Amino acid sequence: MNITVFGSGYVGLVTAACFADAGNDVLCVDIDPAKVQRLRNGECPIYEPGLEEMLQRNVREGRMRFTTEASEGVAHGQYQFIAVGTPPNEDGSADMQYVLAVAASIGQFMDDYRVIISKSTVPVGTADRVRDAVLSQLTARGADVDFDVVSNPEFLKEGAAVADFNKPDRIIVGTSSPRATEAMQALYAPFNRNHDRLIVMDVRSSELTKYAANAMLATKISFMNEIANLAEALGADVEKVRVGIGADPRIGFHFIYPGCGYGGSCFPKDVKALVHTASGASFDAQLLKSVEAVNSRQKTLMFRKLVKALGDVSGKTIALWGLAFKPRTDDMREAPSRDLMEAVWAAGGRIRAYDPVAQHECRRLYGDRADLELVSSPEAACTGADALVIATEWRIFHSPNFARLKQLLSQPVIVDGRNLYDPDMLKQQGIRYYAIGRGE
Ligand code: UGA
Numbered sequence: 001m002n003i004t005v006f007g008s009g010y011v012g013l014v015t016a017a018c019f020a021d022a023g024n025d026v027l028c029v030d031i032d033p034a035k036v037q038r039l040r041n042g043e044c045p046i047y048e049p050g051l052e053e054m055l056q057r058n059v060r061e062g063r064m065r066f067t068t069e070a071s072e073g074v075a076h077g078q079y080q081f082i083a084v085g086t087p088p089n090e091d092g093s094a095d096m097q098y099v100l101a102v103a104a105s106i107g108q109f110m111d112d113y114r115v116i117i118s119k120s121t122v123p124v125g126t127a128d129r130v131r132d133a134v135l136s137q138l139t140a141r142g143a144d145v146d147f148d149v150v151s152n153p154e155f156l157k158e159g160a161a162v163a164d165f166n167k168p169d170r171i172i173v174g175t176s177s178p179r180a181t182e183a184m185q186a187l188y189a190p191f192n193r194n195h196d197r198l199i200v201m202d203v204r205s206s207e208l209t210k211y212a213a214n215a216m217l218a219t220k221i222s223f224m225n226e227i228a229n230l231a232e233a234l235g236a237d238v239e240k241v242r243v244g245i246g247a248d249p250r251i252g253f254h255f256i257y258p259g260c261g262y263g264g265s266c267f268p269k270d271v272k273a274l275v276h277t278a279s280g281a282s283f284d285a286q287l288l289k290s291v292e293a294v295n296s297r298q299k300t301l302m303f304r305k306l307v308k309a310l311g312d313v314s315g316k317t318i319a320l321w322g323l324a325f326k327p328r329t330d331d332m333r334e335a336p337s338r339d340l341m342e343a344v345w346a347a348g349g350r351i352r353a354y355d356p357v358a359q360h361e362c363r364r365l366y367g368d369r370a371d372l373e374l375v376s377s378p379e380a381a382c383t384g385a386d387a388l389v390i391a392t393e394w395r396i397f398h399s400p401n402f403a404r405l406k407q408l409l410s411q412p413v414i415v416d417g418r419n420l421y422d423p424d425m426l427k428q429q430g431i432r433y434y435a436i437g438r439g440e
Helices: 010-021 033-040 051-060 070-076 097-109 126-140 161-166 178-191 203-234 238-246 267-280 286-298 301-310 336-346 359-366 378-382 402-408 423-428
Strands: 002-006 025-029 064-067 079-082 114-118 147-151 171-174 198-201 317-321 350-354 372-374 387-390 413-416 432-434
Touching (some): 002 010, 002 070, 010 025, 070 097, 079 097, 097 114, 114 126, 114 178, 126 147, 126 203, 147 171, 147 203, 171 203, 178 198, 198 203, 203 238, 203 267, 301 336, 301 387, 301 413, 301 432, 350 359
Parallel strands (some): 002 079, 025 064, 079 114, 114 147, 171 198, 317 387, 350 372, 387 413
C-alpha cells in the first residue's frame, strides 16, 4: 500500500518505519530540508532502540523515502498520516497550527479519495477542524473529491516504540465511515494477527481515549507519590504499601512506582491540555488539576531532600546519576533531573552528571557552563562530590559497589529519586540514604 506520513519526528518516524518494514511503500514529508537529507542517508535523528536499523534497511530497499514537497506526499499515499508536533501554548493548550497546515496542503493537492489520519495527540474536536481545513481548500479550487478523516492515536512508549507498534495492545480507530474503517482494517492487518485488537469508535471518543489513557497513568503516579509523601509523614514504607496494594488485580502493579515525578513529552503536556480542553467546555477538571499540582511539587522533592541532608548547597558539588526522563531514551523534556540541576545551580552548587545516552542532549540544552560537568562513568561523577542524587533508574545504577561509593563521596549521602536500594542495607554501610516515601 502507498502511505504518506507528514512529520518525521518521533511518532512519524516510528510509524513510517514500521509500516515500511511490513512491506508498504512509505513517503515521509518534513519541512526541514536538513533533516530530510540526514534521513535519506539513513541517519536517525532520535535515539530509539531498533529504529535506526529499521530506517536504514527500508531506505536501502526503497520502501522508505523522504521529501520536503507536500504535493508529492499528497499524490503518493491513499493513506495520509498527520504526525506533526502539537507543542504546548503558554496556557497549556495544544498548538494546532502545524496539523492544520498539513490538512490545508492535503486539500490543496488532493485529486482522488484519501484517508486522512490524525496520529498526533490532538484535542477533542481536531478531526472536525482538519475536515474543515481540507474542505475549504477543495471549495476554493472548485474540486469535488471524497475523503475521510480518521483519528488513530498512538500509544507508543519511548524506549519501546518499535515493539509497541509491532505488537500493539490496541489499535484505536475513530471514524463513522465504513469505507475508512475497511481501509484501516486492511492497513493494520499485519499488526493485528491472532486476535482482533482493532477497536472502532466515533472520532471524538477516539480523540479523548488518547488523553484519558495518559491522564489515567499520570493519575496513578501522582496518587502513589502522594501516598509516598504521606508514608514518610507517618513513618511507613511506601514500597511495602506498593506491593500490598498492587497485589489486588483491580489495582495492579503497573505504574504505581513512586518517584521524583513524571516527565517526558507526553504526560505533563497531555494532562495540562486536557485540563485546558475541559475548561473550554466549561468543565472544571479538579482531579486532573491536582494530578498536575502534585507532580510539580514532587519534582522539587529531590532538591528539598538534598538541602535536608547537606544544609547549604552553595559551593557544593552534587553527583547526578541519570539525566533522561526515564531509561532507554535520551529525551530530557520535562525530566525531573532538570528541576534538580536548575535548583542546585540557583543555590550556587555544581553538578557533575553521568547518563549512558543523554549527555549530548544535556549539553545541547544547557551549553558549556562552569557549574556543569559531564563525566564518562558513574564513579567519576561521585569522586569528591558532596552527595549523590539518582534521577533515572538506568540498569547500570542498580547495584553499585557501595563501599567504593562511600570512599569516593566526600560525604556519604545518597538522595534516590527512584527507590533503587534497600534502606537497611545502606544504613549498615554507613550511608545516609534519602529515598521517596521510606523514612528520611
Ligand atoms: C507515555 C505512555 O506510557 C504511552 O502509552 C503513550 O503513548 C505516550 O506517553 C505518548 O503519549 O506518546 P512515555 O512518555 O514514553 O509514554 O513514558 P512512560 O514510560 O509512560 O513514563 C512517563 C513518566 O512516568 C516517566 O517520567 C516515568 O519515570 C514516570 N513513571 C512511570 C513513574 O514515576 N512511576 C511509574 O510507576 C511509571
